[in-house]
Amino acid sequence: MSLTLPLSYLFIPVALFALIYVIFFLINLYHLVVYTTPSLTGFIMTFFFLGGVAYIIFISYNLLLGADWQQPLNLLNNYSVFQNSF
Amino acid sequence: MSYSSSIHKKIYERIIYLLRRDFVTFVPYMVIFLILVGIEVAMYFLLKEVFPLVFEDPMWRPVLILLGGVYALSIWIFFYTAFNDYYLDLWIVTNDRVVDIRQSGLFGRTIAELDLYRVQDVKSECNGIFATMFNYGNVYVQTAGESENFIFRNVPNPHHIREEIVRLAEEDRKHHIVRADEEKKFD
Numbered sequence: 001m002s003l004t005l006p007l008s009y010l011f012i013p014v015a016l017f018a019l020i021y022v023i024f025f026l027i028n029l030y031h032l033v034v035y036t037t038p039s040l041t042g043f044i045m046t047f048f049f050l051g052g053v054a055y056i057i058f059i060s061y062n063l064l065l066g067a068d069w070q071q072p073l074n075l076l077n078n079y080s081v082f083q084n085s086f
Numbered sequence: 087m088s089y090s091s092s093i094h095k096k097i098y099e100r101i102i103y104l105l106r107r108d109f110v111t112f113v114p115y116m117v118i119f120l121i122l123v124g125i126e127v128a129m130y131f132l133l134k135e136v137f138p139l140v141f142e143d144p145m146w147r148p149v150l151i152l153l154g155g156v157y158a159l160s161i162w163i164f165f166y167t168a169f170n171d172y173y174l175d176l177w178i179v180t181n182d183r184v185v186d187i188r189q190s191g192l193f194g195r196t197i198a199e200l201d202l203y204r205v206q207d208v209k210s211e212c213n214g215i216f217a218t219m220f221n222y223g224n225v226y227v228q229t230a231g232e233s234e235n236f237i238f239r240n241v242p243n244p245h246h247i248r249e250e251i252v253r254l255a256e257e258d259r260k261h262h263i264v265r266a267d268e269e270k271k272f273d
Contacts, residue, residue: 007145010152017156024163027192028170035174035187035195042173049166053159060155067148074145082137 008069025049096182102254103179103247107172107240108222115168122161126154167192177238179247181254184227186236200236202251202258204229210248227251 032042095101133140133150140146174189185199205227212223223244227236241247 007148010149014152014156017159021159021163024167024192028163028167031170031174031189031192031195035189036176045166045169045173049162052162056155056158056162060151063151064148067151068144069148071145071148073149075149082140 004072004074006069007067007071007073009073095180099180099182101178101180103177103250105177105179105238105241105247107175108220108242110216110220110222111240112169112172115165115172119161119165119168122164123158126157126161130154175239177236177241179251179254182258184236184251186238198236200227200229202255203262205251205255206230208248208251208255210244212244225251 029046032046036042140150171189171191174187174195176185176187178185178187181202183199183201184205185197188196190196207226207228209226209228210223211226212218212221217223217240220242221244222240222242225238225241225244225247227238229235238244238247
């Protein structure tokens, strides 16, 4: 049996990951804000972290521009690209 | 919130030391992070070299980019969490007590305190080549009672900190003796 869902279904696990990611970040931020005095180190580190997140998302978004999300997601059968290489 | 309010500082209390683990002890996390970044870069070049068609395939290309993005974001938050874990471990030495604040991962936090006049024995140690080179190590603060003893882990200048705690404990004991004598006189 083959999976023939469109590629856009990949956004479901990615959205779930993003949700868990935001929760983890908020818990980290909560600890920094509640348990320490406001400090330049904590602020710089958080700013640096958010900048990194924005950069990774920006790069991924640019690389994904033009992708056809209606392509069938056929991970189990579409492995010809791996075979043809040998 | 300031440290003074987080430890409910008494009126006569002064914060003498705010101690964190030496920054050198955070370097291994940075190395692990760089290795994990290196793995992603290596995987990209390996795939490009061995399976050149994979990044042109309309299905595999988005799948791999999404996987790469998720991996990069994961190691990035691992690094941020490791920093928080390092940064939130704190030992506060005042002229009255020692407060031990420890962050264990993302969901564990322990706060304990010890009155300086109860301190009986303080030991410091620098073990290993890096600890000796960068002058960091552990300070063990022990009391006579059955209560938990404190360990300041990998703090900078451990021998100096030991001396200071011994001095502060002595001063605090004198202060308590004087106060006890005054209370006896009033009785």
